[in-house]
Amino acid sequence: xxxxxxxxxxxxxxEPADVLIxxxxxxxxxxxxxxxxxxxxxxxxxxxxxxxVDLHTHLREPGREDSETVLTGTRxxxxxxxxAVHAMANTFPVADTAGVVEQVWRLGRESGYCDVQPVGxxxxxxxxxxxxxxxxxxxxxxxxxVFSDDGKCVDDAVIMRRALEYVKAFDGVVAQHAQEPRLTxxxxxxxxxxxxxxxxxxxxxxxxxSIIARDVLLAAHVGSRVHICHLSTAGSVEIVRxxxxxxxxxxxxxxxxxxxxxxxLVRSYDPVYKVNPPLRTEADVMALREAxxxxxxxxxxTDHAPHPHEDKDCEWAAAAMGMVGLETAxxxxxxxxxxxxxxxxxxxxxxxxVRPAAIGRLGGHGRPVSAGEPANLTLVDPSYRGAVDPAGxxxxxRNTPYKGRELPGRVTHTFLRGRATVVDGxxx
Amino acid sequence: xLCSPGxxxxxxxxxxxxxxxxxxxxxxxxxxxxxxxxxxxxxIKKLPTLRGRTVVNLFFEDSTRTRISFEAAAKRLSADxxxxxxxxxxxxxxxxxxxxxxxxEAMGADAVVIRHGSSGAPYRLATSGWIDGAVVNAGDGTxxxxxxxxxxxxxxxxxLVGADAGLGKDLEGRRVTIVGDVxxxxxxxxxxxxxxxxxxxxxxxxxxxxxxxGVEGWPCEVSYSLDEVLPASDAVMMLRVQxxxxxxxxxxxxREYSRRxxxxxxxxxKMPEHAVVMHPGPxxxxxxxxxxxxxxxxxxxxxxxxxxxxxxxxxxxxxLGGSETALPSAAARTEENK
Numbered sequence: 001x002x003x004x005x006x007x008x009x010x011x012x013x014x015e016p017a018d019v020l021i022x023x024x025x026x027x028x029x030x031x032x033x034x035x036x037x038x039x040x041x042x043x044x045x046x047x048x049x050x051x052x053v054d055l056h057t058h059l060r061e062p063g064r065e066d067s068e069t070v071l072t073g074t075r076x077x078x079x080x081x082x083x084a085v086h087a088m089a090n091t092f093p094v095a096d097t098a099g100v101v102e103q104v105w106r107l108g109r110e111s112g113y114c115d116v117q118p119v120g121x122x123x124x125x126x127x128x129x130x131x132x133x134x135x136x137x138x139x140x141x142x143x144x145x146v147f148s149d150d151g152k153c154v155d156d157a158v159i160m161r162r163a164l165e166y167v168k169a170f171d172g173v174v175a176q177h178a179q180e181p182r183l184t185x186x187x188x189x190x191x192x193x194x195x196x197x198x199x200x201x202x203x204x205x206x207x208x209x210s211i212i213a214r215d216v217l218l219a220a221h222v223g224s225r226v227h228i229c230h231l232s233t234a235g236s237v238e239i240v241r242x243x244x245x246x247x248x249x250x251x252x253x254x255x256x257x258x259x260x261x262x263x264x265l266v267r268s269y270d271p272v273y274k275v276n277p278p279l280r281t282e283a284d285v286m287a288l289r290e291a292x293x294x295x296x297x298x299x300x301x302t303d304h305a306p307h308p309h310e311d312k313d314c315e316w317a318a319a320a321m322g323m324v325g326l327e328t329a330x331x332x333x334x335x336x337x338x339x340x341x342x343x344x345x346x347x348x349x350x351x352x353x354v355r356p357a358a359i360g361r362l363g364g365h366g367r368p369v370s371a372g373e374p375a376n377l378t379l380v381d382p383s384y385r386g387a388v389d390p391a392g393x394x395x396x397x398r399n400t401p402y403k404g405r406e407l408p409g410r411v412t413h414t415f416l417r418g419r420a421t422v423v424d425g426x427x428x
Numbered sequence: 429x430l431c432s433p434g435x436x437x438x439x440x441x442x443x444x445x446x447x448x449x450x451x452x453x454x455x456x457x458x459x460x461x462x463x464x465x466x467x468x469x470x471x472i473k474k475l476p477t478l479r480g481r482t483v484v485n486l487f488f489e490d491s492t493r494t495r496i497s498f499e500a501a502a503k504r505l506s507a508d509x510x511x512x513x514x515x516x517x518x519x520x521x522x523x524x525x526x527x528x529x530x531x532x533e534a535m536g537a538d539a540v541v542i543r544h545g546s547s548g549a550p551y552r553l554a555t556s557g558w559i560d561g562a563v564v565n566a567g568d569g570t571x572x573x574x575x576x577x578x579x580x581x582x583x584x585x586x587x588l589v590g591a592d593a594g595l596g597k598d599l600e601g602r603r604v605t606i607v608g609d610v611x612x613x614x615x616x617x618x619x620x621x622x623x624x625x626x627x628x629x630x631x632x633x634x635x636x637x638x639x640x641x642g643v644e645g646w647p648c649e650v651s652y653s654l655d656e657v658l659p660a661s662d663a664v665m666m667l668r669v670q671x672x673x674x675x676x677x678x679x680x681x682x683r684e685y686s687r688r689x690x691x692x693x694x695x696x697x698k699m700p701e702h703a704v705v706m707h708p709g710p711x712x713x714x715x716x717x718x719x720x721x722x723x724x725x726x727x728x729x730x731x732x733x734x735x736x737x738x739x740x741x742x743x744x745x746x747x748l749g750g751s752e753t754a755l756p757s758a759a760a761r762t763e764e765n766k
Contacts, residue, residue: 188547196642199547199571199617204641269548269555313556315525317546317569 003027003038004420006413009048009379011369013345019048021375024417028371043379046412049349051083051376053356053365055175055253056150056229056301057326059085059116061107062100063092068306068396070107073326074114076304076395078421080326081378081411082114084357084365085304089121090151096121096132098140105142113421117360120144122163122174126152131163138170145361148175150229151276153211155181160215164224173225173251173359176215178236179277183207188317190263190278198266200316203278205233212236216243216250227359228252230303232277234287241296251359253301254288256325256332261285261401271312271319272401275305292351293342299356302329306397324395328388330380331407338382339408345382353378364417375418384410394427441747442554442563446574446622451598454626458582459595460742461735467504468738478507481748484537486528487566488514488544493709494566494576497733498541501740507748510537525549529558537561539748547571562747570612576708577618579739581626583728584663586735587704600627605657607633607689608667608716609678611640615708616667620648631657635689637678654689658698665706666691666716682715692718696726704728 004021011017011029018033019026054077060068068076070087077085087104089095095104101118108116120137124130126149137144147167154160154176163174184207189195191202212228216239219226231237231254243250257275262282265273273279291297305322312319325332333352337343343351357366367373388402414422421428443449449457467473483502485495495511502509512532525544532540539562542550547569554563567573585594588602604623610616610632623630630648632639639650651657658664669685679685691705699705705721707729713719721727 191641193642193645196640197617197645199569199614201570202641269551310524313526315544315546315549315552317549318525 003036004415004418005033005035005038005040006043006048006379007040009043009046010345011048012349013047016044019369019377021415021418024375026369026371026373026375029369041379041413045381045383047345047380047382048369049081049345049378049380050353050366050369051378051414051416052081052330052352053360053362054082054085054302054304054326055146055227055299055356055360057085057087057304058090058306058322059087059104060091060306062103066308070104070116071111072394072396073304073306074108074111074116075427076324076326076393078113078414078416079394079411079427080328081330081380081414082326083376083378083414083416084115084117084362085326086117086119086146086360088150089119089148090126094121094125095119096124096126098133098136101137101142101144102140112416113427114416115362115365117146117362118142118144119146119148119150119175122147122149122154123159128152128154128156128159131159131166134163134166134172135170138172145170145172146175146227146359147172148177148229150175150177153177153179153181155211157214157218161218161222164219164226165222168222168224171361173227175227175229176211177229178208178211178215180207180211183210187278189266189274190280192263192281194263194266198269200266205235205280208233208277209235209239212239216240216248219250220246220248225249225251230255230258230277230301231288231291231297232258232280232284234284237287237291237296241291244296251298252296253299253356254292254297255303256300256329256336257323257401258288259285259292259336260332265401269316271314271316272323272399274316274319274321275323276321289336289340289342292337293347298359299351300329300333301356302326306395307399308397312399322399324393324397324400327393327395328400328402328407330411331409334382334409335407375415377415378411379413381410381412382408384408386410443574443743443747444551444554444563444565445572446577446618446625449574449622449625451625451627454578454581454622455596455598457578457739457742457746458585460746461578461582461738462591462595464741464745465591465735465738467741468734474504474506476506477745477749478502478505481507481538482510482536483507483539483541483744484510484512484532486512486532486540486542488542488549489567490515491543491567493733494543497736498566498740500737502744504737504741505745507744525553526556526558529553533559533561539564539744541566543567545569564743564747567614569614570617571614572618573614574618574622575736575740575743576615577622578743579732579736580619580665580706580708581622582735582739583706583732584704587728588662588702598626599623602628602662603631603660604628604663604665605631605633605661606665606667607654607691609638609669610634610643610667611638612670613667619665620646624648633657633689635679635685654695655698658695659700661699661703663704663706664691664699668708668710669712669716671712686715690716690718691721693720696721696724706732708732
């Protein structure tokens with residue numbers, strides 16, 4: 001494998017330096033490195049980050065390859081600057097056996113664009129009744145560490161307790177989709193002024209918060225790790241903050257769209273804004289940003305949820321929930337967190353690479369940009385401004401809420417173990 | 429007032445939400461409906477106004493009453509009417525709203541009257557570019573039912589102000605009480621918007637479980653006590669209690685609901701003498717309203733049905749053949765919401 005010299009990039013937004021990649025690792029980080037036989041990337045003004053890691057991606061394969069495949073999803077991930085993604089288990093069949101998680105893992109390896117770490121289902125068929133073979137999934141080639149019934153809440157307190165206890169045997173973590181099912185029957189959007197006006201079933205904040213409160217208590221009780229998926233309310237933030245103040249092993253994520261969009265957008269009845277959990281209020285958005293900045297929320301996770309056009313080109317109630325996010329995540333984070341001064345680029349590296357890799361126990365990712373480390377890297381041009389054009393997405397689906405919206409930042413290069421997966425903004 | 433139809437250069441306009449109507453829009457519709465009501469008194473109840481126009485009644489939900497009302501209205505204006513019921517149609521075979529709309533567009537529908545179980549479906553139909561014709565919301569989910577609100581306002585104005593005396597007038601200072609399942613009621617939502625636009629003061633009365641979270645954003649008062657509100661009401665609108673919701677813990681028993689929020693003769697006696705009792709139908713006699721009240725001269729339920737035809741004639745006329753400024757476009761509403 002040839003050498004690559006990234007010249008003059010600001011490492012984690014700090015001082016410019018040269019980074020020499022040799023094979024799969026970072027060989028040197030210094031100033032004034034001679035190019036020699038290396039391919040040179042002039043990167044002045046750009047920011048170099050450890051490769052981004054997503055804890056929450058829906059790749060849809062097996063079963064819904066019309067929405068996304070592991071290949072198209074990992075290409076989208078690479079385009080967005082990601083070098084590793086966790087693939088959620090709500091596939092068809094559900095990823096609740098060693099066989100399915102190994103299949104997804106192998107497809108990820110074959111894609112070559114991004115490491116795919118399968119998430120195993122907590123319960124058989126995501127039905128919330130019987131624990132899946134968590135140990136077998138962990139012991140498989142996929143080495144599953146993160147378990148989630150995402151898309152559905154593990155609402156039975158006993159099942160949740162048992163899952164939390166069981167995964168301690170192999171340092172696993174249960175990632176909870178916090179949604180009390182009875183309180184959200186018929187729910188279509190955030191419950192509040194807008195839902196009252198639009199006549200859409202309200203999705204109360206307390207449906208999320210009550211489950212989070214229960215689960216942090218359960219995790220503390222059994223001494224296990226719990227991770228809360230896609231926080232969306234100010235109240236959820238307060239519960240996680242309280243749990244962390246107790247020293248409990250609780251982590252949490254927020255999606256880019258919950259950092260930017262509010263339920264006011266639902267007035268358009270455009271299903272592109274239909275997502276689970278729903279878009280909340282401006283006050284919730286501000287609370288989530290602050291919590292991500294102060295570390296209460298550990299990381300950004302995309303909840304990339306591709307759907308084919310026909311599943312969104314319909315009336316609100318009939319539309320599927322979710323939006324794609326891999327290719328716009330970094331831009332939205334720059335827009336909402338960096339350009340607002342809430343965090344710097346080192347903070348982005350921490351929330352989008354270091355912490356998600358640590359939660360998922362991904363040893364080769366989220367590492368410092370230092371000599372001897374795996375060359376999983378993302379190079380960003382933060383000065384770029386441009387309108388989002390979904391026609392150019394690598395994802396098989398186009399259900400983005402940002403079509404035509406001007407967002408900052410652009411991933412110019414992504415490196416997976418020293419191999420460029422994205423060059424000058426284009427997939428290699 | 430009545431304009432000659434046939435102006436094909438008009439831009440498509442829609443009636444999606446009562447909130448889209450200005451005071452002048454609403455008064456124009458009410459005044460036009462008064463003129464339409466006179467047609468019903470003629471031996472031949474028909475105008476040639478919409479001859480050659482096609483109106484499709486696109487009903488994804490059963491509603492014989494509303495469909496017949498729109499059908500009668502369109503036929504009295506000489507429009508061709510196509511009734512499209514989702515049951516037994518291609519929709520029940522899985523056809524989407526979009527494909528149904530494209531079919532209707534291909535058939536040359538000038539107006540689509542849509543009843544749908546999903547809030548916002550008419551808005552999507554009007555704004556997604558699936559069809560060019562006018563869209564009239566005949567009830568969508570728990571969102572709105574604007575022509576019901578218009579016929580209610582029309583009924584109130586006729587009763588409290590007078591048919592001829594009411595022309596050009598709104599409902600300034602009138603106090604309207606809406607009682608019952610506000611949470612699930614598109615009728616209540618449309619009435620709150622329209623009646624306040626027309627200058628009325630609206631009070632919602634319901635058990636707290638049937639008041640939407642977020643109601644504080646509505647231009648009305650909320651009370652949990654019917655007895656306290658009745659003496660100051662000019663019109664009391666009783667909403668139908670949907671029996672299918674009885675088991676959802678919104679209230680303990682039918683008997684308790686009836687005792688606290690039902691309108692009987694004793695309660696009606698607390699209302700001012702001029703005050704009317706309204707009901708959008710169908711009524712649950714003995715539940716939200718007793719037979720004594722329903723059959724009294726103060727109850728306008730039957731008039732509301734008749735007035736519904738006049739209002740729908742006015743709406744179809746104004747959308748398809750009349751004044752350009754009567755009804756706003758959904759596109760204009762979209763702009764406002766940006």
